[in-house]
Amino acid sequence: MAYWNFPGKTQAWLLAELDKLNDDKSAGKTVVASGAGDSNLTERTETSISARDNMLRQDLAALAAASLNTVPLDFTRPAKRVRPHYK
Numbered sequence: 001m002a003y004w005n006f007p008g009k010t011q012a013w014l015l016a017e018l019d020k021l022n023d024d025k026s027a028g029k030t031v032v033a034s035g036a037g038d039s040n041l042t043e044r045t046e047t048s049i050s051a052r053d054n055m056l057r058q059d060l061a062a063l064a065a066a067s068l069n070t071v072p073l074d075f076t077r078p079a080k081r082v083r084p085h086y087k
Contacts, residue, residue, distance in 0.1 A: 004062070005055035007073045011063050014071075018056045025049055 006014065059071055 004071045005059050007071050009059075009071050011060065011069050014056055014060050014063070018053070018060070021049060021053055021056065025053075 006017075063069070063071065
């Protein structure tokens with residue numbers, strides 16, 4: 001049973017994302033957020049570059065092994081973290 005990291009995405013999309021990831025790696029890109037004055041809140045869930053690289057390569061390898069062009073929508077990975085939301 002294969003678990004998919006990016007269900008419903010095509011092989012072309014995975015390759016394009018891998019190209020973007022390699023550009024970010026070579027540029028040493030970082031994400032910085034700050035705020036001042038009245039309360040500012042910015043939430044952004046990100047994975048590390050190496051973790052995203054591994055996930056993209058896993059899906060590409062599984063697509064090649066299964067001779068598919070699109071990632072199936074079944075057997076997705078379960079969430080690893082739960083974030084509470086207060087209203």
